[in-house]
Amino acid sequence: MIKDIIDANNNVTVGAKEIEILKEHFPACFHNGSFDIERLKEYLKDKIHVTEEGYELRFLGKNYARLLASLDTTTVIVPDAEHNNLPENKDSKNIYISGDNLDALKHLLKSYAGSIKCIYIDPPYNTGSDDFVYTDSFNFTVEELASKLSISEEQASRVLDLTRRGSATHSAWLMFMLPRLLLARDLLSKDGVIFISIDENEHANLRLLCEEIFGEENSAGEIVWKNSSKNDEDYISMQHEYILCFVKNKTFNGGDWHEAKEGVQEIFTAFAGFRKKYGTDWKAIHAAALDWYKQFKASDPISDSSHYSWMDERGVYFPSDISGPNHGQYVYDVIHPITGKVCKAPASGWRFPEETMKEKIADGLIHFGEDETTVPNNKTYLQDTLNQSLTSIKYRDGRVASKRLTSLLGANVFTNPKDPELLCRLFNAIGLQDGDIVLDFFSGSGTTGEAVQNLIADNKNLSFILVQIKEDLDNTLKRATGGGKAVAKNAIDFCDMLGRSHTLDNIAIERLKRIRQHHQQQNPMFHGDLGFKHFTLQETTNQSIEKMERFDPHSIFGDKTLVDEFGVPTILTTWLVRDGYGLTSDVKTLNIEGYELYYMDKHLYIINPNLSNEVVASLLDQFQSDAGFNPQNIVIYGYALSWGELQGLKDSLRVIRDGEKNMRINFDVRY
Ligand SMILES: C[S@@+](CC[C@H](N)C(=O)[O-])C[C@H]1O[C@@H](n2cnc3c(N)ncnc32)[C@H](O)[C@@H]1O
Structure with missing residues (x-):
């Protein structure tokens, strides 16, 4: 399995995938291995504007980065059996992968291409002090x-x-991001969305890179997140960062994104108090409301709704514009209910015809000024506008998320975690549906996992995939400066307390466990999927690679040590993902006279050594007698079987090909 990949990687060239796509869709443009660009131009003529501007983002290593995206991973996926078999995890669809995300994305693509609805990532910002090299x-x-x-x-x-x-230049950072974003794009569903956190250091570069990868026309905008109020730098003290957003394809994502207005409950509560105090004295309530709103800073979401300062029997409202969109829309007289005189009319006319206006006045839906000198307004009620378009500015003090994580884990073990509430806001806004998957492949302390767990606890049927490199906390401590030292030390102590090795993924895993426990305590009757399966990506040792290179497929013995090198669960998990069954598939174990085979839909996996003739005969029997047993692909771990065993199996199964079921069985021996 690794040797095959190493061999295939040797032949990979940059652009191979793009050429395959061209071959698939424009076969007529290829003659004897050459590409006829004039023919392609003919296809596109008059249908698309061809620009020759030559505008592009260039950096050292760009093609190298593309090449890395094209190479397959030589890592294997090791399941964490003990964790995965716990009752809360055994049926979970949530996934946590410890390992480098370039490898993880390549594995994931084999099973999840085109099926991830939302990706949120928070990569290293390349600030010079964030350890990116x-x-x-x-x-x-x-x-x-x-x-x-x-x-x-x-x-x-x-x-x-x-x-x-170990460079941290802009080129190095772009070279790091490009293959990951290329692979991420292929994971997104047609209507998928990616959010990327970044600050001013690489913001401009990231935007250009994303425009190249996702297409400029698929930019969905960006969010400015004001997370700090520091005032301690020369020139401009940066108090914000960004969240860039792209969709996979605007044709399939209409972008009707809404978020719940914040602070609405507080406003309703305050008005209920005014109502109790002032009864139906609406002017007194208005004055009290204006006074109450004064306490909120501009950054408080409540102040965004401070125009909702009036109340009537129906509820809290703001007097909204009632003029027509076009000049001279509807022109008629509106009489003031107290003075009996004609009210001032908007210059562009009224928005509604006279009949509608009369009905609205009769229903008390028009707000009049003290007398006829002010233009009447429409009443827009707060309860009817609880949602608003997703807006581009978010205020949220970054310290809040840190404090909450510290209190959950009992120690400050991670600097600047993102805010799960903010992420929930984004995930809710894009309208995640039942069964949608959220992926974060720079998941750090696991904030995205917590956000999705919170949504699941809120009865949303979602799942997450998180990837995090096994960041060595002892190294982090060595390089840390200032406050970072204490945090790294706490993180190491925390891992010791858990009895686990000093790597960041162990902290995130503990966080997700505690969030699950928290929700379970809050709602013991909740049976949603708050657990997760855990896998680790493992490199193959040079020793094993050498052994694989030396292995002779015609040998009279298999090499059991190459089964032991990885272990059957690892080989099986890696293959199930490779064959499109994902990381949480329900693979069945067939036990034939003590020999175990693994069966999943169209695949039957033979990984264990010592496949006897008796087992092959029983297998043949099962093919012939069990109508529901139809694996069309027999996948064999080539090192496990001797040449004789392999040939025996092939010969026996040939019988089935020609038998009653008339099955086309594909034999796939993997090395
Ligand atoms: C800025 S942090 C993310 C923080 C996260 N959003 C949170 O709230 O905790 C970026 C993370 O990406 C991880 N990382 C960096 N390179 C990686 C790679 N190649 N594969 C996987 N994770 C990586 C780092 O270890 C770091 O924890």
């Missing part, structure tokens, strides 16, 4: 890279230098 484990030589990228050896050596010297 480019590293990778692809060991190309200058010659190999020059040939793969069709560049000179001098250019190849500059790119490799950038990958090896």
Whole structure:
């Protein structure tokens, strides 16, 4: 399985995927291996404007980054059996992956391409102090890279230098982000949405990169999140960061995004108090409301609704514009109910015809001024406008999320976690539906997981996939400065207290467990899916790779040690994902005379060594006698079986091909 991938990776070139797409959709443009661009132009003629502006984001290593996206991962997926078999996790659809997200995304694509509705990521911002340095484990030589990228050896050596010297330049950061975003795009569903947190250091670069990857026309806007009130820097003290948002394809996501207005409940409560005090003296209530609103700062969401300062029997309202959108819309006289005189009319005429206006006045739905000198207004009630379009400015003190996480875990173990409430707001706004998956592949302390758990506890049928590298906290401590040192130390102590190794994923895992417990305590009758399955990505050792290279498929013995290297659950999990069954599939174990095989839909997996003739005979029997047993793909771990066992199996199964079921069985031996 790894050797096959290593062999395939050796032949990968940049743009191979794009060329495949062209071949699939425009076969007529290819002749004897050459591409006829004039033919393609013919197809597109008059249908699309072709620009030759040459405008693009360029940086050192851009093609190298594309190449990395095209290479398959050589890691395997190790399931955490103990955790995954706990009652709260065993049927869970939520997934936590410990490992590098470049590998994780490549695994995920095999099962989840085009099926993730929402991605939220909060990558390293490359601030100079956030520890971002480019590293990778692809060991190309200058010659190999020059040939793969069709560049000179001098250019190849500059790119490799950038990958090896632990760079934190803009180029290095872009080179890190590009393959991840490319893969992320392919994971999104047609109507999928991606949110990316970033600050001023890479904001401009990230926008250009995203416009290139997702298409400028798929930008859904960006949110400015004012999260701090620091005032301690020269020039401009930055108090905000950004959340960029792109959709996969605007044709499929109409973007009718709404959020609940904040602070509404507080306003209703305050008005209920005024009503109690002033009865139906609406002017006194209005005066009290104006006074009450004064206490709120502009950054408080309540102040956004301070125009709702009137009340009548129906509820709290604001007097909204009643003029017609076009000049001279409807022109007639409206009589003031107290003075009996004709009210001032809007210059562009009334919005409604006279009949409608009369009905509204009779129903008490028009707000009149003291006398006829002010233009009457429409009454817009707060209870009818509880939702608003998702707005671009969010105020939320970043310290609140930190404090809440500290109180949940009993120690300050992570600097600047994002705010789960803010994320819930975004997820709710885009209208997640039953069964939707939210992915975060830079998940840090697990905030996105908590946000989704909170929504699940609120009876939304969603699930999450989180990925987090096994960040070494002892290293973090070594590099930390100032307040970061104490936080890293706390994180290490916290892991010790849990009895787990010093890596950040262990903290996030504990956070998700505690959030589940919290919801369970709040609502013991709740049976929603608040657990999660845990997997770790593991590199193959050089020793095993050498052993795989040496293995002779014609050998009279299998190599059991290559089964032991990974273990059956790891091989099976990695393959189930590769074959499109995901990480939470319900694979069945068939036990034939003590020999275990694994069966999932169209696939039958043979991984264990020592496949006897008796087992093969029983298997044959099952094929012939069990109408519901129809695996069309027999997947075999090539190292486990000897050449003789393999041939015996193939010969026996040939019988089925020609038998009554007339099945087309595909034999897939993986090395
Ligand atoms: C800014 S933090 C995310 C914080 C998170 N939003 C939260 O609220 O806790 C970025 C995280 O990405 C992780 N990371 C960096 N490179 C990664 C990689 N290649 N694969 C997976 N995670 C990575 C870092 O360890 C860090 O924890």
